[in-house]
Structure formats: structure tokens, C-alpha cells
Amino acid sequence: QQQVKQSPQSLIVQKGGISIINCAYENTAFDYFPWYQQFPGKGPALLIAIRPDVSEKKEGRFTISFNKSAKQFSLHIMDSQPGDSATYFCAASRRIYGNKLVFGAGTILRVKS
Amino acid sequence: NAGVTQTPKFQVLKTGQSMTLQCAQDMNHEYMSWYRQDPGMGLRLIHYSVGAGITDQGEVPNGYNVSRSTTEDFPLRLLSAAPSQTSVYFCASSYSSSPGGELFFGEGSRLTVL
Numbered sequence: 001q002q003q004v005k006q007s008p009q010s011l012i013v014q015k016g017g018i019s020i021i022n023c024a025y026e027n028t029a030f031d032y033f034p035w036y037q038q039f040p041g042k043g044p045a046l047l048i049a050i051r052p053d054v055s056e057k058k059e060g061r062f063t064i065s066f067n068k069s070a071k072q073f074s075l076h077i078m079d080s081q082p083g084d085s086a087t088y089f090c091a092a093s094r095r096i097y098g099n100k101l102v103f104g105a106g107t108i109l110r111v112k113s
Numbered sequence: 114n115a116g117v118t119q120t121p122k123f124q125v126l127k128t129g130q131s132m133t134l135q136c137a138q139d140m141n142h143e144y145m146s147w148y149r150q151d152p153g154m155g156l157r158l159i160h161y162s163v164g165a166g167i168t169d170q171g172e173v174p175n176g177y178n179v180s181r182s183t184t185e186d187f188p189l190r191l192l193s194a195a196p197s198q199t200s201v202y203f204c205a206s207s208y209s210s211s212p213g214g215e216l217f218f219g220e221g222s223r224l225t226v227l
Binding site for chain 2: 004009032036041043044045046049051058067085089098099100101102104105106
């Protein structure tokens, strides 16, 4: 039973396009939603994170959109570049459980040049 | 600046063998954890520790043991390896167990159990 459902499983985007990855969660007690980026042969690394008191957070070309009522959040990568090709994981946690992150299944992004 | 160091990077075991995956961090982080990564399942928490001498179970703890005798080290022990434990294992640490603390991951240990 996956508490955080992520889609799509894989994604191919042309260079300069917008990459969109979606996640849905069930546990309304979750109050921290990070995205991690993983390159082949490496461990995941924090990309961007959001708390449920805001609906959007932007860092450079990366934006998280958060819809609390729908229990969904998404990652948008604007002007996608070949260097963005990686696996992306959404995650969630409950404040009282500290850093016990629950991860989505991951999305393999390929940006074609 | 080493960060989180995992050894070995690759290991092949036979069913029933035991082994220890090593994890060390040099950032004086309180919180350390072990995840396993399997295709289509993301990363799943095995065990975690909020400080030296304190450990607890995650989502998939069966077949694994951990201990935390020092702040720096958090080894993961497989007692009797099974093919279902074939996976990539990641150790991660953060400064505090409070949420919002960035998790720093090692580069992973790829384990194959025959």
C-alpha cells in the first residue's frame, strides 16, 4: 500500500519544454512535501520542498504546486534541459515523525536535445 | 568533504549468508536512516536512528538489524540473506530529526542475493 502515488512512471520531454510530475497522498497528517532528484549511480538529493501552508514554491526553473483539498502536489520543470534527465521522487512526512519520509515510486525523466 | 560514505558499493551473496553494509557520516548529524530502492517502488525506510543508542523500525525492517554506537556510524546487518533482499541500499542522514531537515544520501550499495 503506497501512501504517496506518483505519476507518470517515465516521461520524455523535448529540450525547452515543460516537465510535469504529479503526486497524490492519502494521509492528511502529512505536513512536509519534498522532491528529490537522483542521477544514475548516485544517491537522491533534495531539489525543492513545500509545506501545506503555501500553494506554490518556485526555485529557478523548478516549481512545486500544492493542492491541499485535492491532496495532490506536482513538480514543474520549466525550460527542461538534457542535464535535468534523472529520476525524480516526491515524498511526504508527518512533523511528529521527524524525517521518516514516505517516497513515491519515482519518475524517470529524459529530456531530448 | 566526504558527507555520507557507504561500503561496499557492490556485493553478491548466496542465500543464507550474512553481511553488514557500512554507513558513516562526517557531518555530526543526529538522524541516520537506511532505505532500500526497488524498481517501481521508490525508496522504502528500513530502520532509522535519532541519535547514538537509539534505533527504531521503518516500513520494511524484517530481515535487517541496526545499531548506533556512535554518532558517525550506522551499520545495517543482513542476518540470513534472501533473494528478496536483492536491492540498492541507501544510507541517509540529516542534522535533526525534525521535518524539513534535508536528508543527505550516500551513493548506495547494490546487493545481489543468489
